[in-house]
Amino acid sequence: MDELDDIIKNGLSTEKPESNFSDAVMKQIRAMEEKEELAMTALFNRYALEYPSDRFTDIVMNKVKPVVKSYRPLISKRSWIFISVVAMVVLILAMTSGENNPSTFGLYFEKFIQKSSTNQVNLFLNHIFGSRLLALAMFVSSLLMALDYLLRSKKLV
Amino acid sequence: MTRMESKEQFYIDKVLAGESEAFGFLVDAYKNMAFTLALKLVKNREDAEELSQDSFIKAYQKLDTFKGDSKFSTWLYSIVYRNSISFLRKKKLDYTDLDHVSFKIAEDSQVSDPINILKYEEQKKYVQKALDRLPEIDAFLITLYYLNESSVEEIEEITGLSNSNVKTKLFRARKKLQESLKGLLKDEMKSIV
Numbered sequence: 001m002d003e004l005d006d007i008i009k010n011g012l013s014t015e016k017p018e019s020n021f022s023d024a025v026m027k028q029i030r031a032m033e034e035k036e037e038l039a040m041t042a043l044f045n046r047y048a049l050e051y052p053s054d055r056f057t058d059i060v061m062n063k064v065k066p067v068v069k070s071y072r073p074l075i076s077k078r079s080w081i082f083i084s085v086v087a088m089v090v091l092i093l094a095m096t097s098g099e100n101n102p103s104t105f106g107l108y109f110e111k112f113i114q115k116s117s118t119n120q121v122n123l124f125l126n127h128i129f130g131s132r133l134l135a136l137a138m139f140v141s142s143l144l145m146a147l148d149y150l151l152r153s154k155k156l157v
Numbered sequence: 158m159t160r161m162e163s164k165e166q167f168y169i170d171k172v173l174a175g176e177s178e179a180f181g182f183l184v185d186a187y188k189n190m191a192f193t194l195a196l197k198l199v200k201n202r203e204d205a206e207e208l209s210q211d212s213f214i215k216a217y218q219k220l221d222t223f224k225g226d227s228k229f230s231t232w233l234y235s236i237v238y239r240n241s242i243s244f245l246r247k248k249k250l251d252y253t254d255l256d257h258v259s260f261k262i263a264e265d266s267q268v269s270d271p272i273n274i275l276k277y278e279e280q281k282k283y284v285q286k287a288l289d290r291l292p293e294i295d296a297f298l299i300t301l302y303y304l305n306e307s308s309v310e311e312i313e314e315i316t317g318l319s320n321s322n323v324k325t326k327l328f329r330a331r332k333k334l335q336e337s338l339k340g341l342l343k344d345e346m347k348s349i350v
Contacts (some may be wrong), residue, residue, distance in 0.1 A: 035346050035349055036335065036342060036346065038346075038349055039342045039345035039346045039349060040303055040331070040334065040335075040338075040342065040345075041303050041306075042345050042349075043284055043338065043341060043342070043345055044284075044300070044303035044304045045303075045304065046280075046281075047280060047281040047283075047284035047285070048193065048284060048285075048288065048300060048303070048304050049189055049190070049193055049304060050189070050192055050193040050196050050202075050205075051189055051192070052188055052189070052192040052205075052206050052209065053206060056184070056188050056192070056206065056209075056210065057181055057184045057185055057188065059210055060180075060184050060188075060210050060213045060214060061177075061178070061180065061181050061184065063210070063214050064177050064180055064214060064217050
């Protein structure tokens, strides 16, 4: 029996396929894989994408902090300091003089005006700088405006 | 730079110049993909919506740090990924364990059923089901790969996973999907021929 097996074994020999056999097989495998990839991509494109709610963009945009345009006051800080100083000076000068007793400032101012302007202007300005009440009103309104500026610049109002 | 990339750079510059409304273009352009990716990880529509919205807001707040070395979408999706992962961690979900669980693909008879009779919605559900059976991270990666057509390098950048890890996970996920979508794939392949 063993002899018979040997004879059969020896009689059998492997047949060789074409030289490009492996390449052909690999080519087919690659083509199949490519096709599978294409099919998978197509399935994903058709079915895998999910859609959020219709209000998605609105919700995000409402949460996104809006750009705050910086507040630029009409009168700068420096100008306000200048106005405040002038108002203080006017107040002090006005407080040191009476309605019937013009202050030193009033006198100097009167001289200056007389040189450079008409009698009507002279009279008008003289009344202004000679009045305590007006000076106080100017000072208080300047103070209020300066306070308003500071509060706005610090975004407290 | 592609046409889309230069367009989005235009809107990014506008946002950085103070025109916050320009961000709406970027939200509209990427909301679907961002939502889809978040959903693949958290598997709940409400959470995914909240997380993807939050990711957009984070992107807006950190837009000045976006250098433009990568695509805006790549950068955005990395935020979606990190956001979703930290959400899951907060929910005390042991992610590492989940990721290594070998999910058994349900060998239900539906796979070999004549799928061509299913309507669009049913087919969609079928694909979603197959994706849901994947571990969360694998589903996220495979969605980026097929739907967003991201390269392995881009996926690496988005997730921070190593190149070999991304490749392994993609391979594993692809095999599982091929198995569970056998019927649909066969039909799709027929239509490609």
